Amino acid sequence: MNNYKIYNIDCVHGSKEQIPEESVDLIIADPPFNLAFGGTTQTKTGKPRFSITQNDNLEFKEYMRFTLKWLNEAYRILKKRRHIYVFIDWRMYAYLSLWMKRAGFIIKNLIVWDKQHIGLGHHYRFQHEFLIFAVKSKDKNRRTKCRSTSDIWRIPKISNHKLTHPYEKPVELMDKIIINSTEESELVVDFFAGCGTVLSACINNNRDCIAFEIDSYFYDLMKRKFPELE
Numbered sequence: 001m002n003n004y005k006i007y008n009i010d011c012v013h014g015s016k017e018q019i020p021e022e023s024v025d026l027i028i029a030d031p032p033f034n035l036a037f038g039g040t041t042q043t044k045t046g047k048p049r050f051s052i053t054q055n056d057n058l059e060f061k062e063y064m065r066f067t068l069k070w071l072n073e074a075y076r077i078l079k080k081r082r083h084i085y086v087f088i089d090w091r092m093y094a095y096l097s098l099w100m101k102r103a104g105f106i107i108k109n110l111i112v113w114d115k116q117h118i119g120l121g122h123h124y125r126f127q128h129e130f131l132i133f134a135v136k137s138k139d140k141n142r143r144t145k146c147r148s149t150s151d152i153w154r155i156p157k158i159s160n161h162k163l164t165h166p167y168e169k170p171v172e173l174m175d176k177i178i179i180n181s182t183e184e185s186e187l188v189v190d191f192f193a194g195c196g197t198v199l200s201a202c203i204n205n206n207r208d209c210i211a212f213e214i215d216s217y218f219y220d221l222m223k224r225k226f227p228e229l230e
């Protein structure tokens with residue numbers, strides 16, 4: 001029997017309260033990219049379907065402080081030799097990789113998620129997102145399970161009209177991360193749960209999961225969506 005928990009609270013605050021040092025087998029983080037994006041899907045009135053998510057429209061220095069805070073907390077709770085995956089887009093990648101190193105992580109690769117559909121953009125339309133793959137310590141890091149997997153992942157994005165969250169990721173993406181970086185019953189932590197994609201993948205693959213989501217609308221949505229939650 002696996003354990004699944006979500007908290008409607010700031011991830012740093014929640015993690016400090018709930019998660020002991022070096023107790024987590026895998027961290028997946030899909031943070032706000034600070035692009036003030038409410039999604040491209042529009043209502044009949046022409047307004048975006050979603051409002052801007054929290055911490056997605058900060059002054060640069062404030063965003064840096066916010067990011068370093070959650071990265072330091074992620075470093076505290078992750079077991080040595082284990083993996084962290086952080087989603088980011090090309091506009092914020094340079095900063096995020098620096099900040100991850102500052103928190104102590106060692107970046108091992110940059111996975112390109114090919115969404116297989118073009119999005120917005122004027123000078124070549126966007127079709128990819130980045131996924132930074134990093135570890136906590138230098139020596140004897142755990143290997144990813146599938147040795148033949150390349151660092152380009154072709155997984156179709158969810159079509160706009162089916163999204164329940166402006167940044168919703170396909171569960172297949174999270175399945176792949178979880179299968180490659182953990183064993184059954186190990187603990188996965190998601191700092192920015194959104195509509196619960198990591199949680200879905202943990203349920204699919206019998207991993208324990210602790211997730212944090214600051215927005216009560218999305219927290220309630222997950223509570224309704226997952227009867228497995230305590």
Ligand SMILES: C[S@@+](CC[C@H](N)C(=O)[O-])C[C@H]1O[C@@H](n2cnc3c(N)ncnc32)[C@H](O)[C@@H]1O
Nearest residue numbers: 010011030167168169192194195197213214215
């Ligand atoms: C990029 S979205 C994650 C989407 C998610 N991967 C999915 O597939 O649904 C980031 C989420 O983090 C939440 N968030 C922002 N700041 C937070 C914080 N300090 N603690 C917890 N959640 C936060 C936002 O409300 C938003 O739902």
